[in-house]
Amino acid sequence: MKFSYSWLCDHLETDKNANEIGEALTNLGLELESLTDYSEYSKFVVATIKDFRKHPNADRLNICKVDDGTNTYQVICGANNVKKGLKGIFAKDGMYIPGTQINLKKGKIRGEISEGMLLSERELNLSDDHEGIIELLDDFENGTSAVEALKLNDPIFEIGITPNRGDCLGVRGVARDLSAKGVGKLKPLNFKKINQLEFASPIIWNINNDDNSCEYVVSRYFKNVNNSKSPEWLQKKLISLGLRPINALVDITNYITIDLGRPLHVFDADKIGKKLDMRLANAKERILALDNKEYTLDKNTTVIADGNNALAIAGIIGGDLSGCTDDTKNVFLEVALFNPNSVAQTGRSLGINSDARYRFERGLDKNMVIEGLEYASYLINKICGGLVSKNIEAGKLENFEHKINYNFDYFNKTIGLELDPQKQIKILKDLKFQINKSNEKECEVLVPSWRNDVKNKIDIVEEIIRIYGYENIKQSVPSATIDEIDKIDNSSSNKKFKSIKKLKKTLISNGISEVITFSFHSIRAQEILKGDKSLKISNAISDDQSYMRNSMIFNHLESAELNFKKGFKNIQLFEIGPIYNSSQSQENILSLLISTEENTNSIYKSEEFNFYSLTELTSILISSLNFDIKQFNILRSTSNTYHPGQSAELFMGKKLIARYGKVHPLIMEEFPKLKNCYAIELFFENLPIDSISRANNINILDSQFQFSEKDFSFLFEKEQNLYEVQRYVKGLDKNLIKNVEFFDLYVAKDLGDDSKSVTFRVTIQSKEKTLEEKDLEQLHKNILEKVSNKFKAKIRS
């Protein structure tokens, strides 16, 4: 909402300057978004070029003699519109030029002294025009301030109006709120009612089949008007807000929309039928609107129509064919009350944002219907002349009446501030709320007609504190109670964030950086990774962001590719965040991607990253969550994201805990630049939260007795799950077998296609004594027998 200082003063008698008013607006909840105030431009003055000559050392420059009314200055000027007698705007040595953001300094230009500057519009931030210097057309005296000469003496306010404050979508409403804040006095609305209503309107109204979208409509017919340019005062008002004057009739309706916040419409009475209907549109009915676009309507749209055609979309926009032009002789003025909901719905479905819609959908002041009619009639009659008809109306204008029972204590309890009932009442009265009955505890409040947003007693509290001032609220900090600390300690979400932090620290200390990527998937990713259909975004910004992701791997490959293009060869990144299985199911997981290049450095050679390096990393991550990778069931992964032979899934019961492996070559075809990509997905939310968030997990009893190591080699079936073997061996003697470490795997033709040779080392240690040779031998024998029986394994050594 934009308005000028002088326009505000039409309604408000005030001695406050623009800055003070701007601050008051913000404190009222009418946030000042910008204040364009040129008062500091009064230092720039009108000056005349007395004479000029070519600069001896520069073709395009002129040396001008400039008179500012007090002195004559030599000014070097490069503008192409320099001429003798030109009146422009002059800046002296030392002045700050807002458009170029520099302080002017007296000095020589190509050997000739320059003592000031003649300014362009751009140098004054008035426009982008820097074709030439400003050329004043009116004859101002030299020395007149630029503010006066350029008519910049009217600051423009732009304020943000929250959706509840439809009453402030007119300058008068803003003035009313300011007056309640004590910024000034609201002036009475200045117009005369037309006393002589000469005749009955030849055009009549009929509201039918409108789905209750129009409560009331009232009109007047103006005979023999003379429509032409509107008077200067009106044009200037509109221009000051950047609006283009059109003709008097249209300008008047635009003016009243901004001045009173009351949209109304004028039809050229000779272009419409004699019987107007307020009705729902027919299916596919069309209308060419004032914005020069043709709209196809549906059965939910209310239109104003005559016998043949839709003339206007109710509360939103007029039709082009029935609009007023310079030739208009007879006018039909329409002032209506439309249902905010139906205006909002229609406006949204047609995509029309008009000043009328904006106001109607926020709800209008019912008492402003007749006032708007009278005000518009007065202006039309005054500016365009002619005769005015009696009112013609349809529907019924109900009185706005809303009462709220309010007890003064409610303010104190809500705000935490004792405010005397008399002070509360004073504020409400300043806001033009009526106090009907009151005692020291409570009162009955009658809400003014323009405040349809004030519905409940809490809204009364807001009104009082808004005027009393948020800055007067006393602050206090409620500290944590024991119960609250208890809740935090027991909150599973708190525990989860703690575990996540632990996980992040482990990852970072392993050289992996954290990224955060969008929760979206491209169409391509969705196709390849086969996400659930319910994840499609209806109004996506682009194809790249048209689904919710069911995995992060694609996003991370994209990140890796981006980093590859920046020169990174070895990329390690992770993200902890949500993936979406369907519209009703999401989970937080850790997803990690490692992309490595072949190592070409002959000095700094490191082992090439492979599936086993990835497994080790997975194991480290799981350890940081207080679990041991080997306690899970391991299976080959069937996910189409991974290489089928180099990927694994870990399960706890039926719950998937982790999936990791080499990214499937088919996916890698989408990222031809990247070579060796491995990923881990850790579904940590499937692990019991109490276990993973525990601080100390490790409980290893340190024995002081000697330990012994023994290696075992077996021939297993090729698909034998070695995690099972390990768990089995460890379980053979929980007291003595301290560790089982696998260290060799041999698969070759000479063993046959179905076998693999595996070697592991068993560490044996007692907590009670140094074991004797015979105890050890017994245990070794036991391991050999039991393992070979259990797994049908051949002993190799």
Add this chain to the structure above:
Amino acid sequence: MDIKKVLNEVTKEIEQSSSQQELQNVKVAYLGKKGKITELLKSLKDLSLEEKKSSGSKLNLLRIEVDNLIKNKFNDLKIEEINSKLKNEYLDISFPPPNSIASKAHPISKTFDEVITIFGSMGYSVAEGPDIETDFFNFSALNIPENHPAREMQDTFYIDDKDKEGKSYVLRTHTSPVQIRTLLNQKPPVKIIAPGRTYRCDSDSTHSPMFHQVEGLFINENANMGDLKGTLIEFCKQFFNVQNLKVRFRPSYFPFTEPSAEMDIAYEIVNNKIQLGQGDRWLEILGCGMVNPIVLENCNVDTNTYQGFAFGVGLDRITMLKYGLTDIRSFFSGNLNWIASNGFTIGEF
């Protein structure tokens, strides 16, 4: 017997030994079973008691001294040998390592952590809700009815799929639905924060289609607007680490709070950089207010007994302000250079 002569002789031989083996030979020749000094000691038995006494102690001193000389020489030789061996093991210490980049945590992670810690110290526990929400939780329960202009304050992403009421799922436009989920699930008092991802269909250098918010909710018998003000000022002081913080609360409008407010903090430009806390310019930090009784009633909370406040803070925004970051899009680009410059090492995190 000339002890001095023997000492000179043996000292010379020790000094001339150039390897541990040679030295060992010297040791045997003098201190071995048939060594010269051993023999001299043996010959003492033929002497008189007095001679035994004087010569014996001299000989013993000689033995100890020779033994020490040999030990020291052994040590010297060992160090010499290791040193000459190490000479062959010298590497080019100046061969530059491959380029590497510091691994760091994302600034948003740091902010999440600080927010949870600061509010935790004030008694707020963490709550969560889904990103894909129903119309009920994201809008209608929060007093944002259909066709209400407030819906247009937020550009909503919709999902094709429809909920039980036949309404399209939405990507939550704010973290406020967690207020409803929490209040429907647990009886007051309630004191929670809910950090998480939020979405609006908007994209430029200050708007991202995905961003982060933290919601706060405190409901009990008497939590009032002064408590709200104090809590948020305290949070900002701690988060921005500015003790002397100039703030402004001004009236605003959110359908789910009444009265509503926005909080601004003062700033000034010093050396082309934003400095928070003082000055006469204002930055909007967050929206807040007393929970609208309509919302509490929607959650079956008795408004005669309970009241309280709620707030919502844009986490990306406060992160950008705190660390002087300018383009929100770089937050989600996965650019490791950006993370290395703007992220946090394990010690800082």
